[in-house]
Amino acid sequence: MSKKLLTGSFQLMKSLNRSVILTIIREKGPISRAEIAKVTRLTPPTVSNLVKELLQTGIVIEQSLGESSGGRKPTMLTLNSSMFHVIGLDVGSHHLKAALTNINGKIIRKEIIPIPAGVTKEALLTLMADSINHIKQEAGVIEEHIIGIGVAMHGIVDVDKGRSVFAPNLQLQDIPIKEYLEDHFQMLVKIENDARAMSLGEQWFGNGAGVDSLVCINVGRGVGAGMIINGKLFHGQNFISGEIGHMVIDINGPKCTCGNYGCLQTFTSGPAIAEKAISELKLGQQSLLAEGDLAKISSESIYEAAVAGDAFSRNILAQAGRYLGIGVTNLIHIVNPKRIIIGGGVSAAGSFLLDSLKETIKQRALTTPAKETEIVLSKFGEDASVMGAVALILAELFSTRSN
Incomplete structure (x- = not known):
């Protein structure tokens, strides 16, 4: 350094x-x-x-x-919240989101940059650096007034070394994100798994404020969880805590990107929801979605059809909610948190997903208090992980009095 x-x-x-x-x-x-x-x-x-x-x-x-x-x-x-800033990056499977905030977590500027198919490690690092440079220039901030850069990365992250160990959706391994960005920008860089970053962001700015026993679930193209236990992020021995997307729900279920069958994310991720809808429509199910090109169906278009009153789309989302409810019930039985927050792109489905999720927990949880575990949506929706990336830097700057 x-x-x-x-x-x-x-x-x-x-x-x-x-x-x-x-x-x-x-x-x-x-x-x-x-x-x-x-x-x-x-x-x-x-x-x-x-x-x-x-x-x-x-x-x-x-x-x-x-x-x-x-x-x-x-x-x-x-x-002096207007003077100092933080840059947060959320690195997904298809897009990189960059946000510049003040030190109170207010977003000043946000940009979304496509990640090219088949991107290499080197190209991804260059893309991250370019996005940081661009958002700095567009916002017109002085570099000396940027406290640091936080990175929320999907997949397995070695927090101590600041490296992406495995980014499954990009099929990349061992990316030296912290080393590259610190050398490039000469400022503090913190990297964390996206779901864990999300939980920190919710604790700092969102619906986890004041709660020291918390699980945040990021449901997008994959499914991951961030756990805060006794007020601290829990990483596990090898940084794979919270990989609930690979919790097996049905051993005879669809094949997952990890190689196993019936993982939670094969039923509840955005692509899985779209695939389920397409397969049922091909069998002749009636729906507003059947009027268009089936290949273009996405979880977003399913939600839009559900809002328009399409019973088929509502049922598809409710089914995903039931599977997610099974996974969340298992999590309640293992961690027993005070509150569970659902974020990520799929969380935009709101009550179409949440109602069946909550009903499944009521049916399956062991005790009455467990059945009544608080389940809420993220305050930030699709911005939850990038706000978590910002929180990584602020958590370094602002000490808690219990530390």
Whole structure:
């Protein structure tokens, strides 16, 4: 890692006490120095010195005076959210999504770039770098004001080494994402599996806020889960925790891309839903979808037909919801989380999918509390993973007081 990376403003802000103060300002701001000292139990002179340094970086600014309890009114501190930025990438099987946000997680600019068929490792890394350069230029942000780059990557990710071990939908292995992007941009890069990144994003900005026992399920072209246990992301021994898309639901089911038969994603992923609809329409089922080119049917067009009242399409989505409900019930029995969040492209089907999913859990879960496990949709839908990529960097910057 370069000297510039080690000595930049990020490292100044990341030291433990500064990070704790930043977290307090983020959570409770506008807030006075005296109140920060009370909450953190740091001495007032220590708080004053650290705040002075944070003011110099520009990440903290002074705001209008607060209410006084007697004597001079205190100066209030708040984050300078408009000055510093984070770039998040969500690398899927067909598209790369890039987002530039402020440090409160507000998306300022978002772009979607197609990933060419048969892309090589080198070409994918170049595409990622090009997308970062383009979104920086289009947004007109100063590079020194970008805190870091987060990457949500589908498949197996070695978080410690920052490498994509296996991206099954691209059929690529051992991609040195962290090393390449840090060398290229000279700033912090964090990489995580897309579903785990999604769970972190929901915990930071979305429907997982304040919940320390949480599972997020990303249902798109594949199916994966991110688990937060006792407030921490759970990775497993070899970084394959959450690969629920390869949980076998029916040993006589369709063949999966992993080589096994009857995996959950062969029933519930976007392509699987489309394939099921096409095969039944070829057998003569009546549907609005039968009026068009069967080869062009997608999970999106099935949803649109369901909204238009097409009973066949509604049944196809409900069937996918039942299979997903079986997988989620198994997950409840293993992890027993407080809340489960459903995101990814297929989650756009909303109640057409969720109603049968919830009904399946009620039928199959062991106990009454398990049957009543909270099931909600992601706050961000298809943007859930890219928001998770942003959260990877903010989690590095903002320390929690329990750490």
